[in-house]
Amino acid sequence: MNNSYSEQILNKFAAKQWEKTLAYLQNQFNLSRIDCEDIFQDSFITLHQQILSGKLAEMSASLTTYFISICRNKAFERLRRNGTTVLLEDQFPHAKEDSFVDEQIDKLIALDNSDDDIIEKRKQSLVKQIVKDLPSPCNELLWAFYRDGFSMKTLAQMFNYKSEDAVKVTKHRCCEKFKMRFEESIKHLF
């Protein structure tokens, strides 16, 4: 991979992680901005080392989940060094395993009963197009829930919502919009 192209990809990924990592660390651990900056930078170094050593080979969780898990662990270390004990009940997803089970997802999709492979492939392709083109705040929220597996509490902290209920309401609305867009679009497939 060409170096400047690699750096572009890396910059884009890091920029996507920064705001939500900062918000999460500040809201969850009450850390200063400087501490969050240090943790963010150290976590990227750790991520680099772990990728080079092949530790991510069997990972099914998202890279975002894994990266933020590293940040979370470093936050714990920092607080422990400062003599602060932190007890968390935030239902944080597993760092390396996907929260959503493929078998369960496939069972639901199978209810859609299409024996036509071509139609099924078109539907899959359509959904992929839609998920790549979601408007904000649905884009951030739905990806963070359905791909990264974060809980409502974590989402509220990451995206500065006032409460978990506010996240639930917005997520629900985003799901409804997604459903409408999908149902409208499949009409044009036939």
Place this chain on the structure above:
Amino acid sequence: MNDNKEYIFDERIARYMKGEMSEEETLSFEQELKTNYELRAKAIVMARMAKAMKSVGQQDDQQVIDAIQSVKASAVTSMAKKISKPSIKLSYRRMSLAASVVILICVGLYYNDYYSTVSLGEKYSTAFVEEQSLLRGSTLTEVEEELKALYANVQNGENLKETIHRLSILWELSTMDTYNDYTDHAPYIGWYLACAELMNGENDKSKAILEELLGYNKDNKEFCLLIQELLEQL
């Protein structure tokens, strides 16, 4: 369909997909899917979304992993530093030179286009001052306090990024079918969000919000005229 039922559907579908249900719950849920069309339709769409996000997400993640493997540790460190500490310290002389170059470029190439968009936002962000009597009282609710601060940010062009993010969330909430704390404030939230996007140079986003506002406020002719006036200038 009432909202609580909808939220319960969302939660049950997510728990099913995560394999968090007991055997008994799973059987009951699968049985209900056979008879409840609404639940089934929603579950299928959510499952498709989760599957697509996993597929697209894995491809994107692999690109990032490949990129990380191909750069040096020092490049990763400096990139992370740059992203998390965006302010750059320059000597006074460099700052003056940089500022002069930026001004020249703006005047020469981007002035007309950028300035007209931002100044439209600035001009129209003060259009609603007389309508905000409910935010002038000495005893405001928490919601009203927050909105007052957000509108002030837009009028003063301060903290635009954070303000736009927060107003986007409130716009979603205020335009929901269910009445909530933000419903009555929807026209103002939408208006200030549209102005903020303009001030941020995002014409298209502003237009989309203004068009949505027109749809929601058909009965308010004065407001519609104002929205149309702004739309014509975009």
